[in-house]
Amino acid sequence: xxxxxxSYSLLLIVALVLLTINPINSTSSKHKHHNxxxxxxxxxxFQHETINKTGFVIVNGVTGPxxxxxxxxxxxxxxxxxxxxxxxxPSSKIVGFAEGNSIxxxxxxxxxxxxxxxxxxxxxxxxxxxxxxxxxxxxPADHPVVGGTGDFLFxxxxxxSSPVDLVGLAVTYKIEFHLYWPPYATKASS
Ligand SMILES: *[C@@H]1O[C@H](CO)[C@@H](O)[C@H](O)[C@H]1NC(C)=O
Numbered sequence: 675x676x677x678x679x680x681s682y683s684l685l686l687i688v689a690l691v692l693l694t695i696n697p698i699n700s701t702s703s704k705h706k707h708h709n710x711x712x713x714x715x716x717x718x719x720f721q722h723e724t725i726n727k728t729g730f731v732i733v734n735g736v737t738g739p740x741x742x743x744x745x746x747x748x749x750x751x752x753x754x755x756x757x758x759x760x761x762x763x764p765s766s767k768i769v770g771f772a773e774g775n776s777i778x779x780x781x782x783x784x785x786x787x788x789x790x791x792x793x794x795x796x797x798x799x800x801x802x803x804x805x806x807x808x809x810x811x812x813x814p815a816d817h818p819v820v821g822g823t824g825d826f827l828f829x830x831x832x833x834x835s836s837p838v839d840l841v842g843l844a845v846t847y848k849i850e851f852h853l854y855w856p857p858y859a860t861k862a863s864s
Contacts, residue, residue: 712854712855712856712857713854713855713859713860714831714852714853714854714855715799715851715853716850716851716852716853717850717851718848718849718850718851719758719759719760719769719770719794719848719849719851720758720759720760720761720762720764720766720838720846720847720848720849721756721757721758721772721835721846721847721848721849722756722757722758722759722764722844722845722846723754723756723844723845723846723847724843724844724845725843725844726843727843728754728755728756728757729752729753729754729755729756730752730753730754731746731750731751731752732751732752732753732775733749733750733751734747734750735747735748735749735750735778735783736748736749737749737781738778738780738781738782738783739782739783742783743840743841743845744783744784744811744812744840745782745783745784745811746778746783746786746811747778747783748778748779748780748781748783749777749778750777750778750783750786751775751776751777752775752776752777752778752786753774753775754772754773754774754775754776754790755771755772755773756771756772757770757771758770758771758772758792758794758849762838762839762846762848764844764846769794769795769796770792770793770794770795770796771792771793772790772791772792772849773790773791773792773793774788774789774790774791775788775789775790776788776789776809779808783811784810784811784812785808785809785810785811786808786809786811787806787807787808787809788805788806788807788808788809788817789804789805789806790804790805790806790817791803791804792804792805792833792849794826798825799825799826800824800825801822801823801824801825801826801827802822802823802824802826803819803821803822803826803829803833803851803853804819804820804821804822805817805818805819805820805833806818806820809835811837811840812837812840813836813837814834814835814836814837815834815835815836816832816833816834817832817833817834817835818831818832819831819832819833819853826853827859828855828856828858828859829853829854829855829859830853830854830855830856831851831852831853831854832852833849833850833851833852834849834850834852835847835848835849836848836850
């Protein structure tokens, strides 16, 4: 008798748990479905940086390794205005510029905090994106997109920056854009 009472309450608990889980499941799938209405855009460009031509050390850092192809002393303030092209070759079509600065933030001189405004003039999309985040001089890094202007008004997402060629005075990074417009962005532009 006691056992069956026990198993009855156990059933009740299981039923309650199932009831509680189910609404959560349906809410998240509804959320997913809702996300299908979000406009997104994925493409890649190549950023070209030439030391003392498009990228400069503005303030020398205070400690850590010296200035090299891949390291800057801790605290170095670096400013850049780099062309962005459609292909790895620097003489391929320029469709934008990345203007910004970075401050070396790791004592090994390899990481920095970067802020940048990327102005793009592509066939179907013109405007700017603002990005901010930590970057690594020799490894890929993701930077959150914090907003934009023009066709990129209210845009969200991230860009992945990966070194392509770090040898020589001109270095090249591949920038992969993963952009998402929230529903209210399309309402604002129409
Ligand atoms: C860039 O300019 C600075 C300051 O004039 C100079 O010290 C440095 O050697 C230059 N770097 C290169 C790679 O030419």
